[in-house]
Amino acid sequence: MMEDIDPPRRHGQLREEAADWFAIMRNPEEAEPRRKEFEAWLARGALHRAAYNRIAEAYSIGKRLKDPPEEDTVTSYGESRDDIRQSEPRPKAKKRVVFLLALLGTVALVAHWASGSPREEPKHPSLAMGSAPGTSDRSVLKLATAIGEIRSFRLDDGSVVALDTNSLVLVDFxxxxxxxxxxxxxxxxxxxxxxxxxxxxxGRGRVIARGTIFDVNLLPDNHVVVRLIRGAVDVATEIPEPGPAQPALRLSPGQQVELLNEPVLLVHDIVEAKPDDRAWPEGLKEYANARLGDVFADANRYADIPLVGETADIDDIRVSGVFRITDSARLARNVGDLRGLAVISRPKSISLARRCPVPQQGNCRPPS
Structure with missing residues (x-):
């Protein structure tokens, strides 16, 4: 018996479909009406079932904040996008199912991504990398992404840096x-x-690591949030001399700390990090009873055309699920289907509304 006889899909397309179905089936209001459609999608073949199972398994692992193996994370953020630069080829990653790799790795992800499966090209080109001003006999490398782009870079030592939208890192080895x-x-x-x-x-923060995986987020107010995924890091606030040295904080996996932009010695609280944003290098974020206005704000960090509510009450509608926030048009369609909203596409915005406007404005997709 033959399975999966449909025309071949991009790996990314099947991953996206599986992620969308997983988000739909986790919502009680949406799951039952679309169950037959979901079962028909699963019945299309083994690849579809494997894709969905990978998403479900990855979600379960992520909720427990397990530590992903370093090698798999490297493959997920680098080799699969063909974005990694400046290093010699590394051996293929071990084929283990882990949260960061598997959340989007829906078509036997580890095997496909470790071999460099194709993925969507970023919608903006990366900013140029080169030497920073003021260098001497060795160059300082600049890694940068444009608005709307998420990209990974491999360094000369084999480390990997994944950058979110509109980010900049200087590297000096x-x-x-x-x-x-x-x-x-x-x-x-x-x-x-x-x-x-x-x-x-x-900012005023310094993170020391030796073989680990962690996030650093520089907020607009120059506060710094450090989040540890795997291993151990020491985090300290740098105090201008002749101030007292800041004792370092040791984070454990699943913990995070925020460093304030203050030139004084502070006591920082280490807290458990929420798992909702662990998959940001893949463009995914999980929401639990979140306002649509907040979801729109997250998505608009990546968007050329902003996603908005047609009326103020739309922003207060609540949604739950795992959404791809790097694709505003797809996100609008998914939320529209989930909450029974119209999607209005205009040259300068994508709006969600209770119904299509009369007279017609833009291209309106009526509520399902």
Whole structure:
């Protein structure tokens, strides 16, 4: 018996379909009316069933904040996008199912991504990488992404830096140390094991890691949030001299700390990180009873055309599920189907409304 006889899909397309179905089936209001459609999608073949199972397994792992193996994370954020630069080829990652790799790895992800399966091209080109001003006999590498782009870069030591939209990192390696500075945005660092210390500076914060995975987010107010995914890091606030040295904080996996932009010694609270934003390098975010206005705000960080509510009451509608926030048009369609809303596409906005306007304005997709 033959299965999966439909025309071949992009790997990314099947992953997206599986992620969408997973989000739909987790919502009680949406699951039952669309169950037959979902079962028909599953019945199309083994790849579809495997894709959905990978998403479900990844979600379960992520909820428990398990530590993903470093090698798999590297493959997910780099080799599969063909975005990694400046290093010699590395061996294929071990084929293990992990949260960060598997959340979008829906078509036997580990095997496909480890072999470099195709993925969507970013909608904006990366900013150029090169030497930063003020360098001497060695160059400082600049890693940057444009608005709407998420991209990963492999460094000379084998470490990988994944950058969120509109982010900038300077990289300065020498024989004694590995020093990076986050100047804008958010980055995930997957650190290669070696003797040289690996330090990330952002705002007044300093993070020291040796073989680990962690996020650093530089907020608009110059506050810094450090989130540990795997391993251990020491986090400290850099106090201008002659102030007292800031004792370092040791984070455990699943913990995060916020460093304030204050030139004084502060006591920082280590808290458990929510799992909703762990898959940001893949453009996914989980919401639980979230306002649509907040979902729109997250999506608009990546959008050329903003996603808005046609009327003020739309922003207060609540949604739950895992959504791809890097594709506003797709997000609008999914939310429209989920909540029975019309989607109005105009040249300068994508709006959600209770119904299509009369007279017709733009291209309106009526409520389902």
């Amino acid at each position: 020498d024989d004694m140390r590995r020093t990076l500075r986050l100047l804008r945005g958010r980055a995930r660092f997957t650190v290669a094991h070696e003797d040289r210390p690996f330090a990330v500076h952002a």
